[in-house]
Amino acid sequence: MSTRKLTGSANNPQIRRRYRAEKRFKAYCIGAVSIAFAIIIAFFTDIISQGYTAFWQYQVQVTIDYNDRAERLGQFALDRDMREVASRGATRSIPRAIDRNPDLLGTTEERWVPVKAEIDQYLKHGRDILEAKHEEVAAAPELPDKLRKKVDALIDEGRIESAFNTRFFTTGDSKLPELAGIFSAAVGTLYVLGITLLCAFPIGVMSAIYLEEFAPDNKLTQTIEVNINNLAAVPSIIFGLLGLALFINFFGVPRSSALAGGLTLGLMTLPIIIISTRAALRAVPDPIRQGAFAMGCSRWQVVRDHVLPSSLPGILTGTIIGLAQAMGETAPLIIVGMIAYIPEAPSGVFEAATVLPAQVFTWASEPEQAYVEKTAAGIMVLLAVLLTLNATAVFLRRKFERRW
Amino acid sequence: MSVGQTTLLLLAGLIPLGYAGFFLGRRKALNTQAEGIRLHSRPQQYGWYSVVSMAVPAMAVAFIASLLNLLGWIALPSELVLIMTLVTAAAGFGFGLRAIQPSLRARIKLDNLMRWLLLGAALISIMTTVAIVLSVIFEAMRFFREVSVWEFITGTTWSPGDSFLEAAGRGDEVGEGGGGVFGSVPLFAGTFMVTAIAMAVSLPIGLLSAIFMSEYASQRIRGIVKPLIEILAGIPTVVYGFFAAVTVTPIIVDIAGFFGLDASYSNILSPGIVMGIMIIPFISSLSDDVINSIPQSLREGAFALGTTRSETIRSVVVPAALPGVISAFLLGVSRALGETMIVVMAAGVRPNLTWNPLEDMTTVTVNIVYSLTGDQSFDSPQTLSAFALGLVLFIVTLTLNVISTVMVRRFKQQYD
Incomplete structure (x- = not known):
């Protein structure tokens, strides 16, 4: 009987309305999460579908003829037909090669060189669409008819082939999209992150040790704490302004140099490292400290020999996360001038350099279609590195974190 | 001499002195201990004490000299700075070794030094904020000397375009109503x-x-x-x-x-x-x-x-x-x-x-x-x-x- 009564109350229109409202609300919540997931999936699909083609590149087999005209201008090493197909940059080094090794004069050589960017784009995106007689023909990359026939013929002869684009990882920026790579930006990133680490890690860990282990609870300490929390939320572009005014204009650090960028990012990463190090230090239980004090250690000995070793995994995790954040940062680096055109990898921290995100930004503002896939490919490399860094941080935490 | 060379020479002087200070200081403490005298701290703490008494004054001299140089108040040749620093280091070295006595509370002194060092690191974050505020305000003041604050806050036209012509000495090319x-x-x-x-x-x-x-x-x-x-x-x-x-x-x-x-x-x-x-x-x-x-x-x-x-x-x-x-x-x-x-x-x-x-x-x-x-x-x-x-x-x-x-x-x- 009682069961029937309950069923009855569930049939009460007011209660049914409330249950429907409950279901609706839950659906909204699930909907929000699904939208977030859909965005993530759409985002990664979009970037990968635009970028994966950049890891392959069409190459053409050419005969390089080391004649005396090529000694002055590399272009003349190719016959007239091939000059239209092969990248202009491929023959640039020929005069220098002849200069270095005069025996080459008069010899010929078969070599695979990249094709021009517009031909590469046509082969990657335009050819299939044109052959399928699709409606989107208008949007597909086009070539003049004569050139297209020549390219098609070369493909049939097997003299144009697609190969893995190692050049993308071994060269720097270039004004010719088919030759542009991320190497110099990667080297610049390493320099910048090295300096960031050198200045933010020791200072950050030392500040955190002071605040957690040494500081008396007074006005100064509270000021420092509030200040660090606020500093962590200052927009990154403001750090760029600081770097420009302080390091470049006041201390005379060369503009665009890895040093200027690294110092700026160091100041920006400092609060992140301090906050995570403090959390790691706080996780070390007090009995460890008390035990050490009871053995007659001074406060510094307690920290150095007991607290620091047990909190090291946490500190490293926080540092890696801070570095990953610094690695993706662009705005402050643009302000300190790190968007220069850098074809050669910098060989020191005082030289003009660029970093991966800044390289992505530079490519994104180039008008040529060929740079779009370069941009997306650069982003893929950047995201892969960031993902690896974050995964390492999580792994370190899982593996070495001690539960007390 | 470039900054890099000076720093390298400085380190080339200070690092061996530091090593010597540590081992001599510890030796002196160990010898004292061998005579059966009870020390206040551990021998290596005396070693560190003499390193610190050598390095800290020397670093301070180098730091102050380069800061003054940077601010342009005095212009010291870098050779002079180098010599001053190394002389200070040598003096600190001798003083530190002499000061090692069984009653010297080296452990507590080192602890206090560490405390100051750590406080110094913690203050860098405050200095960052101060530097942000100062640098931004200082440059903004220069801007507001030319553009009124009121115009900046309430004006509805933003066209800085012409002002760079003036700055380039081509102010006469600016059209009517000129300036940004x-x-x-x-x-x-x-x-x-x-x-x-x-x-x-x-x-x-x-x-x-x-x-x-x-x-x-x-x-x-x-x-x-x-x-x-x-x-x-x-x-x-x-x-x-x-x-x-x-x-x-x-x-x-x-x-x-x-x-x-x-x-x-x-x-x-x-x-x-x-x-x-x-x-x-x-x-x-x-x-x-x-x-x-x-x-x-x-x-x-x-x-x-x-x-x-x-x-x-x-x-x-x-x-x-x-x-x-x-x-x-x-x-x-x-x-x-x-x-x-x-x-x-x-x-x-x-x-x-x-x-x-x-x-x-x-x-x-x-x-x-x-x-x-x-x-x-x-x-x-x-x-x-x-x-x-x-x-x-x-x-x-x-x-x-x-x-x-x-x-x-x-x-x-x-x-x-």
Whole structure:
């Protein structure tokens, strides 16, 4: 009987309305999460579908003829037909090669060189669409008819082939999209992150040790704490302004140099490292400290020999996360001038350099279609590195974190 | 001698002295101990004591000399600085070795030194803030010497374009009414427009996701959903900028065209939406923390009165968590205001005062970037305007952060 009564109350229109409202609300919540997931999936699909083609590149087999005209201008090493197909940059080094090794004069050589960017784009995106007689023909990359026939013929002869684009990882920026790579930006990133680490890690860990282990609870300490929390939320572009005014204009650090960028990012990463190090230090239980004090250690000995070793995994995790954040940062680096055109990898921290995100930004503002896939490919490399860094941080935490 | 050479020579002098100091100091202590005299500290602490008494005064001399050189108050040749430093080091070395006595409290002295060193490191963060404030205010003052504050705050025309001609000594080419006009209202309008769109996207999605994670999801699902959403926080802003400019903008232009609307290819809607996506994880994880810290007893009380779960959430949990949610919202706003790359890559550069999000607008951060990446001399009003804009941005975001911190602290006190 009682069961029937309950069923009855569930049939009460007011209660049914409330249950429907409950279901609706839950659906909204699930909907929000699904939208977030859909965005993530759409985002990664979009970037990968635009970028994966950049890891392959069409190459053409050419005969390089080391004649005396090529000694002055590399272009003349190719016959007239091939000059239209092969990248202009491929023959640039020929005069220098002849200069270095005069025996080459008069010899010929078969070599695979990249094709021009517009031909590469046509082969990657335009050819299939044109052959399928699709409606989107208008949007597909086009070539003049004569050139297209020549390219098609070369493909049939097997003299144009697609190969893995190692050049993308071994060269720097270039004004010719088919030759542009991320190497110099990667080297610049390493320099910048090295300096960031050198200045933010020791200072950050030392500040955190002071605040957690040494500081008396007074006005100064509270000021420092509030200040660090606020500093962590200052927009990154403001750090760029600081770097420009302080390091470049006041201390005379060369503009665009890895040093200027690294110092700026160091100041920006400092609060992140301090906050995570403090959390790691706080996780070390007090009995460890008390035990050490009871053995007659001074406060510094307690920290150095007991607290620091047990909190090291946490500190490293926080540092890696801070570095990953610094690695993706662009705005402050643009302000300190790190968007220069850098074809050669910098060989020191005082030289003009660029970093991966800044390289992505530079490519994104180039008008040529060929740079779009370069941009997306650069982003893929950047995201892969960031993902690896974050995964390492999580792994370190899982593996070495001690539960007390 | 270059700075690098001087530093190298300095280190070449100090490092061997340091080693010698450590071993001699420790030897002296060990010898004393061997005579059966009880020492106050461990022998190696005496070693460190003599290192410190050598290095600290020497470093101080080198530091002060280079600081004075940098400020231009005195110009010492670097050889002289080097010699002064090494002489100080040698004097400190002798003094430190002599001072080693059984009664010397080396351990306590080292401890105090460490304390000062650590305090010094902690003060660097304060100095960073001071340096930000000083550098931005100093440059902004130079800007306000040429442009009145009132015009900057209330003017509705921003066209710094001509001022660089003047700075380049070509002032006569400036047309009638010449000089730059620096009325920042259109820039702030753009910034607030993009922030409003971003928050309209991120607040509902972020808050509802947080409610899902803390109220509906099982522990296992929560463990999957939370890190996945936080992926969005780890994506660099330049990547979002590319996504906005290359993918989202054309879609928006197409959709607008479908409805017969005319959308600009640098419309403000696209960076706004993408910025909203970027802010979702901030809102969701902060709100999630706050909702989780609401005591279970509040929910149980509501259930006992017969409310459904959603009624509990809407009338008990969310109102209780409101201060925390508001503070998450404010932090999100502060991120959106200072966000640079997305708007630089996807928004326009034309100052435009409008309510239509399909038109192009420009923002404060875009103008900071463009006025500092041009070829203007550093003294031109256009370059300096970046610092004035930065000053306003800094003040606004700082205020938002302080309000948000205070609200969270109040909230935590209420339930802890």
